[in-house]
Amino acid sequence: MDQQLMASGVTLGQIQQQLATVADNLANMGTVGYKSRDAQFNDLLFQQINSFGNANADPVDMANRLTPAGIRIGSGSRVGDSQMDLSLGSLQQTGNPLDLALTNDHQFFQIGMTGANGQLTPAYSRAGAFNALPDPQNPNVLRLLTKSGQPVLDPNGQPILLPAGWSDLQINNAGTITAVMPGGQRIAAGQLGLVTVNRPQLLQSQGNGLYTLPNLARLGVGLNQVVVPVAANNGSVVQGKLENSNVDTTKEMVDLINLQHNYQLTARSVTMSDQMDGLVNSLLQ
Template identity: 70%
Template sequence: MERQMMATAVTLSQIQQQLATVADNIANVGTTGYMSRNAQFSDLLDQQINNIDRNGDTVDSGARLTPAGIRSGSGTRIGDTQLDLSEGSIQATNNPLDVALSSDHQMFLIGVNGGVAYTRAGAFNAQADPQNPNVLNLVTKSGDPVLDQNSRPIRLPAGYNDLQISGNGTITAIMRNGNRVNAGRLGRVTILRPQLLESQGNGLYTLQNLGRLGIGLNQVVQPVGAGNNSVNQGKLENANVDLTKEMSELINLQRNYQLNARSLTMRDQMSGLVNSILH
């Protein structure tokens, strides 16, 4: 009895975690560049319980069609939370500093705390450089520098009249006198193992300690070449959350939670009944 109550309690805690994942997806349905997550359940260890006599031999009551004994489970747990890097819907903004990626698993390079982070949220800004009035820094909404294909901060010439970003991410600033200045190319990578990304908030992701996992960076991240035209200027990518699917999942999880909670209550009531009879 206590064994089954513990298994049910473990399952309830895991359902709560999946509910939090679904709720997070629904809450970010309007967040630019948000990538949804999907939690996957797996069974915990089972234990074989046999009827043993004093000599340690299995006692069976005769011929039977089912295996002897009872297999008792320990509940379920969330085995993995997969990050979905598929493309969301693209929305036009007509802002020359807004860019969206039209290829799955691609991400922009962002500089964070001296390292590199990744994002699909392409709502960028031009920020004045306090050390050089002739330069503007291309940054995210949080002020983090946007990096080029060589992981260097992208700088724009101050006073430009127009800005053009080609399909391969090449940035061209058109000055008031008509001169065209090449300001670099947006850094893009393809993420081969999304499960190794850790969310840092604001649509940013960083990699786990690959050395500890025994994995090389080239096994997880690959640069996107200049021949790939996945960059769309004047557009933003909406969250790739399927609201209908998430709402259906939320209803199913709520029902599973209610069923397990009711099972736990009934077991508690039966234990009380047995105790009252014995005493």
Template identity: 70%
Template sequence: MQRQMMATSVTLGQIQQQLATVADNIANVGTTGYKSRDAKFTDLLFQQIDNMRANADQVDQNNRLTPSGIRDGSGSKVGDTQLDVSLGAIKQTDNPLDLALTNDHQFFTVALTGTNGVTTTAYTRAGAFSAQPDPQNPNVVRLMTKNGNPILGTNGQPIVLPANYRDVHIDNAGAITVELANGTQVNAGQLGLVTVNRPQLLENQGNSLYTLPNLAQLGIGLNQVVQPVAAGNGSVAQGKLENSNVDLTKEMADLINLQHNYQLNARSITIGDQMAGLVNGLLR
């Protein structure tokens, strides 16, 4: 009885984790470039308690497809949360600094500074960029994300544009051409686009930014996970943004199913507690 209640309580905690995943997806249904996650359950350890076999049961044993007895489990857990990198709907904005990627495995590279002051390379699909003044150089502006993270070029350095530019054109390979006020066109660099071959390794850092774990500890080389996009394989669409790929209908259906599962497991604990109370009453 106690083992059943413990297994159920473990499962309840894991259902809460999946509820948090679904809630996060629903909350970001309108977030540009957001990629949904799907939690997968796996069984915890179980114990097979076999019946004592007698000669009379030999016929039954020969015809059984499963072991006779009781399989006593320990509940279930969220084994993994899979990142869905499928392409979201593309919407037209006509803002020259709004960029969408039409290849679902390509990402923009971003400089992300952690709380420890160390700057690492992050990856994003949210292309709602803006040009912000450079506090150290009034002659240029920096290409930044919505939350103020510098966009990196193919050389790994932040991309800067002339401060007095009139228009900017970005082709599908990420090459940036700026038109100055006098009509002169200058090359302002190229976006650092990468292809992430193993997106399930990406760790969510919030604000639609992802980083990679310590690949050396996993025995994986960086080139096995991230590769620069060749000039002819870029998928940049200027003046457009990629919507979240969250399927709201699916998430609401999952939410209802999880609510039913939670109620069933909670009811199981209540019934187990009531039965234990009855047994204790009989022993008095």
């Protein structure tokens, strides 16, 4: 296959992947706790072809030469990585006691996802729009759940249960939950399982604002190197507020326009290469 066609074809496919990343960011502008992503390109294998060897080179020509002694032929580029931007989004006041935000950009709520064996596996989320629904097993307690129905976990990885009939719910910055009953009685209702993710580039999106970690053993990394429980004095929970997405609309639109131009130029190089091949074929006939 013509090397120019191969390089252009590969690059077109990778630009489409970056376009999908930008489109995903724009589509989630209104998603609570969403973190934008930015695709990074890497060069594929390239080959250096020199126009002449140093033994036959004219010393005068080489002394005055400003351009390389040959050309570099590449195989295109690929999306090498998709970096998550953890910068803090703006906070929106809601007044709902079950709406929570985190002001530390590396802290996450622990959420339970049902695994293949039916057991809860930890996931992580910045989306603090929670609900409290009756527990089917016990009508006297409420389960603290995400909008999509996953249980919110405590530091021990267990679902958080709230007393039914509370009139007010108070959550401090450390994530300690206190339920105020109609008679004024205050009941300790649990603790949010807050963690700090030290290597956010390892997080894999599972949709609905949830992230999981890959098999860390294959990467030679321990879980304690990636996820660290948040100390009580380092919590950053804000009650009655939600964190908006951190998508920068202006940046995404500029990236979208640049990617469209890059796609057009790369597609044009395919057309030009095809025309040149046709010209060569016509000369050989």
